[in-house]
Structure formats: C-alpha cells, structure tokens
Amino acid sequence: MLETDKIFAGSIPENYDRYMVPLIFAPYAADLAERAASLSPDTVLEIAAGTGAVTRVLAPKLSAGARYTVTDLNQPMLDYAASRQAPDSRIEWRQADALALPFEDAAFDLVFCQFGAMFFPDRISAYRETIRVLKPGGHFLFNVWDRIEENVFANDVTNALAEMFPDDPPRFLARTPHGYHDTALIRSDLQEAGFSSITIETRAEQSRAPSPRLPAAAYCQGTLLRTEIEARGGKLDAATDHAASAIAARHGSGEVAAKLQAHIIMAAA
Numbered sequence: 001m002l003e004t005d006k007i008f009a010g011s012i013p014e015n016y017d018r019y020m021v022p023l024i025f026a027p028y029a030a031d032l033a034e035r036a037a038s039l040s041p042d043t044v045l046e047i048a049a050g051t052g053a054v055t056r057v058l059a060p061k062l063s064a065g066a067r068y069t070v071t072d073l074n075q076p077m078l079d080y081a082a083s084r085q086a087p088d089s090r091i092e093w094r095q096a097d098a099l100a101l102p103f104e105d106a107a108f109d110l111v112f113c114q115f116g117a118m119f120f121p122d123r124i125s126a127y128r129e130t131i132r133v134l135k136p137g138g139h140f141l142f143n144v145w146d147r148i149e150e151n152v153f154a155n156d157v158t159n160a161l162a163e164m165f166p167d168d169p170p171r172f173l174a175r176t177p178h179g180y181h182d183t184a185l186i187r188s189d190l191q192e193a194g195f196s197s198i199t200i201e202t203r204a205e206q207s208r209a210p211s212p213r214l215p216a217a218a219y220c221q222g223t224l225l226r227t228e229i230e231a232r233g234g235k236l237d238a239a240t241d242h243a244a245s246a247i248a249a250r251h252g253s254g255e256v257a258a259k260l261q262a263h264i265i266m267a268a269a
C-alpha cells in the first residue's frame, strides 16, 4: 500500500458516498449490520466508518441504551457521515487511527469494521489495538474484498486504465482494496494478535447500475484512482469514458450487473 492510498479527502467523500456506496458497499453494509445487531451489543466501536454506510443501517437496530462510537482516520469522511445521520444521542463521532485507538482497555462488547482493514499499514498492530479495547469474550467483526478478479467492475476498470496508461498502469484497486484477500493470512494475522474462534465466510453479491458510465465514474472519480489518473496527467472525463466503453463492451449499454465477492470475518477476544 502507498502512503497516499489512505487519504480520503477533497471531493472523494461526496463522490464516494454518492456513487460507490450504492454500487458496492450497500449490500455488505446490510449484511454486517445484521450480524452486528444479532450480537445485541451495549457498547460498539466502528473503525474506518467512512461516510457511514453501515452506521446508518446499524444505528436503528441497536438498543435504546447502547453506546455507539463511530470513528475514521479521515475527518472529512466522518464529517460527511455525521451530516447524513439523524440526530442520535447514542452516537459519538471521533477521529481515530485503527493503529492507535484512543480508548481504554476492555471498553467495547463489539468492534467492527467494513472494508477498512486493507488500508491499515500494519494489520497485526491494528488487531492488537482492537483486542485491547474489546472486553474479554467480545467480538471483532469485519469484512474485506476478495481478489479483484472476483469483483468484476473493479477489474474491468483496472484493465481499461492499463490500456490508457500502459507504461504506468494505475493499480490502486488491485493493490489496496483488493490486496488483502488471502484467508490463511487473515486468520494467522488475527491469531498472532491474540484472537481465537475465528470464522471466515465468503459472500458473493451483485453490483447493479443503470448504465456502464456509473461504475466507471464511481471507480475513476469516487476512489483514490482519481488521484492516480490525475498524477499521470490523465483527464478524469476521458478515463471515465474509456472505462465506461470497456464495461459496455462486456456487459451491454443499458442496465449492468456484475459479481462482487468479499470475506466476512468474526473473531473472539
């Protein structure tokens, strides 16, 4: 992962929430919120909450007396999440790095994280921080994307941009969001941090959009691919057009749908 891969700021929060969340994050947010709520936790910490895709689904499912601490490394993402959330005195918004959580030991029944672990520069350190803030017997629930070939629009866009920039293809999607999918490694990282009772489930979903341009714009403009395209002197509109043509050639020019796949991991402290 490059240092710049974790900077979600500028126009990214708005574009991310408008395009990326409905396209790929919403189905997994519903799944993770269901799993989190089924544990009936009183004290919940969300790490890497982004623009609040899970927060908005989970908050109504938590008990009236629950305390829900919602965090992210990048304050602009958290600000966007807070702006979309109905007033809720159970929620505390707080900027926090997963590698240095600003919380006491044994403070939470549940820590969860949707599609954040791939961005942590040292995952074992992040998992050690997580187990530190969990109560004994508490749960850590998170998900990560499977390999890019199983996530079809991401792969299509990456291949299309490689045609545009053959000497230095923008590899952000393959390198970081889809760069931590080895379930044996995930399991051993968790064990090294002290977790036990680890279960990993692989779940396929469908990514749907009204036209090929939407996934093209979502990936080229709502993720850090945007920065990579601009850094190569590329025009965002031209890159988006090229990616849209590639998606249309493969999936048709009307409504499009393609496979998503992720791993959902649960571990006990």
Ligand SMILES: C[S@@+](CC[C@H](N)C(=O)[O-])C[C@H]1O[C@@H](n2cnc3c(N)ncnc32)[C@H](O)[C@@H]1O
Residues within 6 Å of the ligand: 006, 008, 021, 025, 029, 047, 048, 049, 050, 051, 052, 053, 054, 071, 072, 073, 074, 077, 096, 097, 098, 099, 113, 114, 115, 116, 119, 120, 121
């Ligand atoms: C792909 S987004 C996922 C956001 C959200 N959970 C969702 O499902 O839409 C990854 C998030 O990880 C955050 N992030 C990156 N590095 C982090 C770190 N070290 N600690 C906490 N959050 C981090 C980013 O700011 C970004 O909001």
